[in-house]
Amino acid sequence: MQVAIVGCGVIGAGWAARFLLNGHDVRAWDPAPEAETRLQAVLQKARASLPGLYDRALPPSGQLRFCATLAEAVQGADWVQESAPERLTIKQSLFAGIEPHMTEGAILASSTSNIIPSKLQALCHHPERLIVAHPFNPVYLVPLVEIVGTDVTPSELPLRAAEIMRGIGMHPLVMAREIEGFIGNRLQEAIWRETLWMVKDGIATTAQIDEAILYGFGLRMAQMGQFETYRLSGGEAGMAHFLAQFGPTLADPLTHLTDVPALDAKLIGRITTQSDAQSGGRTIAQMEQARDQNLVALIRALKPRQAGAGAAVRAHEVRLSLPQDTNLPVTARRVIPSTWIDANGHMNEAHYVEVASNASDTLTERCGVTAEYIAGGHSHFTAETHVRYLAELLAGEEITVRTQVLHGKGKKTHLFHRFMKTDGTLAATVEVMILHVDLATRRVCAPLPHVAKALETLELAHAAYPPPDGAGRAIGKAWTVASQSAKTSAAGESARSSRWTR
């Protein structure tokens, strides 16, 4: 897919990053002189964080071309994303420049956070091609995008747009009707106005208000919205009970929002002073880095639970395939997330076993140990693991794991995982003994015939490969020798010439 990015501020650049890192070619245009530099800066932040959401590598990045003219950027694009300043006249004049160069069947999407699409379409020659696709910052990590059309929008178009958005890992929310601010920003605006009153009235500082959010209901909002949260407050009696119980408090003037505070110099000064104190001298770049790493950590935490944004990432991840060749099977290819880095500045030792565990799962799943097989009462348990840490792995590095089946017959399966960096360096070997078990009795038993056959077949095929260096070696023996007589042991040598992790 060919994508045009019109306007390369924080939002436009975030879109560019998402499309590029998902393998699409991007042509970008922005009249500001520093636009290309800013775009590269955002792209760098996206590269440092987005791949870390996934336990599989994203496809090879698309090509970025920064264009001198709007026409050049738009020509031949399947998707044109406009992210200009929030003024209707600016956007309308851009659309006039875009439309003559648009391909038949292409979609023109506006990132506007506030202007309804019928106003955007008003002067268009092809209003039926224009929709709103409103994202949230940072676009390269937060999955929500609000898709809004009008009465002239063909009914298939929002659905097609939603599918394209899912293809780059977004979670599209197709709205039935247009309204100023759409959904997300109306809710944020309600909070924002109330917080302004609190600061103005001296009820709380900006830091206290933020604490009240992130130590309290903010935790709930990352995984359950307003209605699901209140449903729980209603208990087993359900939502009607909750509404009956708490409905009457709507009559109380509980929020200040029957009025809007004047943003006079005094209030601006107070907010600015408090906000400066709260940020403790951290730069915006430092705060953005912290935010991105926190987002990766939060979304990764939700992923195995299929909750909230984690569900969106999981849905995207299963579309990413593992490329195979005639060598030993690739059982993992992935980028090291920043959240896996420890005090020594490299991937912590436990995550080598996490990667190996996923690689073992991938291999046995291909041999028939699927979710249904496990639900049917059989699985593999690991009995023993031996890791040799041979090279450090840093955040953002890509590794490929290939797995050799050393023994596949019967109840016990002996696997040897090799972790390779993109430059061919062997980063680690993980040797595991897994046992086929009956999940009811938790005891070892023979695999069902199709699984047994598949594992045996792999053992036979992999016997053609050389036996791995380092398999079947004891830690203590090698190391005791190395520490006593030095330099004579291969393990001792590798200790001096290689790099390890903790």
Place this chain on the structure above:
Amino acid sequence: MQVAIVGCGVIGAGWAARFLLNGHDVRAWDPAPEAETRLQAVLQKARASLPGLYDRALPPSGQLRFCATLAEAVQGADWVQESAPERLTIKQSLFAGIEPHMTEGAILASSTSNIIPSKLQALCHHPERLIVAHPFNPVYLVPLVEIVGTDVTPSELPLRAAEIMRGIGMHPLVMAREIEGFIGNRLQEAIWRETLWMVKDGIATTAQIDEAILYGFGLRMAQMGQFETYRLSGGEAGMAHFLAQFGPTLADPLTHLTDVPALDAKLIGRITTQSDAQSGGRTIAQMEQARDQNLVALIRALKPRQAGAGAAVRAHEVRLSLPQDTNLPVTARRVIPSTWIDANGHMNEAHYVEVASNASDTLTERCGVTAEYIAGGHSHFTAETHVRYLAELLAGEEITVRTQVLHGKGKKTHLFHRFMKTDGTLAATVEVMILHVDLATRRVCAPLPHVAKALETLELAHAAYPPPDGAGRAIGKAWTVASQSAKTSAAGESARSSRWTR
């Protein structure tokens, strides 16, 4: 500390659970006949989730006594927590029953979410003892508590209350002034009213509104509040720039909140129908379990990053000590979090290495490899790890890790971790070879003298203990023998008699 819980609904029971699991004795009272059963149900949910937030075991639980009279519950208590229904007259009559039995110096805290403390104090004999301590559901996991006094509150009391709250892992927010709804609920109320309008006007369904939150700004709110988020939108120019840019939109009627929707039968019916569809037939108990597991996952994700609620848990965790005796040193004692459980229903293999990694850190830190030592340019990297999985570990189980230093002299340190369940079962052994390194060159070097001496001393002391069974054993050797000649190998035997993990 002795705690009285007056009112044992969802909030009161949540308080009871937090105090009990942090080692305080609790006396509870509630006139409802099913109150004790409900309290036990909440306590069970708390036991299944709260300990999983920490990487150290909480102290032994306090004793719970369910009392027949209010007087019995309050007598001798240092902290009385009232969580009665939100009606002023009910609370005032309870205070009249509580006050005569309160100890000098004790604190009377109300969980009210809406009634200001000056109204609560109005009929009290000792209004200076009463404050609001308003928590968020579920109290046993969400750390925020809003502490609110009045003009008659001695200035030391909110600070003393805050310290008690920190002692049970809460994050206290001491408010300077009282206001209806305090901070958190005023903000939630603003969102709530706006969402009601959206449903009433047919803009979005309850499910769409929840999606707009949890796939979008909800992710930001778990780690950064409203002001910090908008500060980033302003860029390097800071908050004043943001206010100048977005201030004018305050004049737009962007939210509906100049009015309140009537909760008539039609709107109640619509919300209830949509909410039922959204929850997909899940029971409240199922939803609560998912919520609790998500909260544990989110807070644990934020903990190593010292962000949001993770910072509160970390601050509490460092207060938890590891008990020692004359046996091998205890390097970890912890409960298995639900988030560590895999498709086989037990702790995933990678987390054994995570626990061992933390245990190695604890041991070397005691030998002088502190954060300052690492900042000074030296640390340990792990070169090799050998895990034997001997017993399954389930969510909620407590394990103790004891570490034997097999070799401590020079650059290489050979550790042997034993994972014991509370019944004495050996759940795993993890043998590791760690190497002392120069962090600048990433090469092996000798430890500084005080660290070298401490490690040598441990090796000498631990030589008195029997050498561990299973140390220095190769995976492949033992297993190849076992799979060929069966039953003769010790490793083969343990494969049949024990349980493993994956």
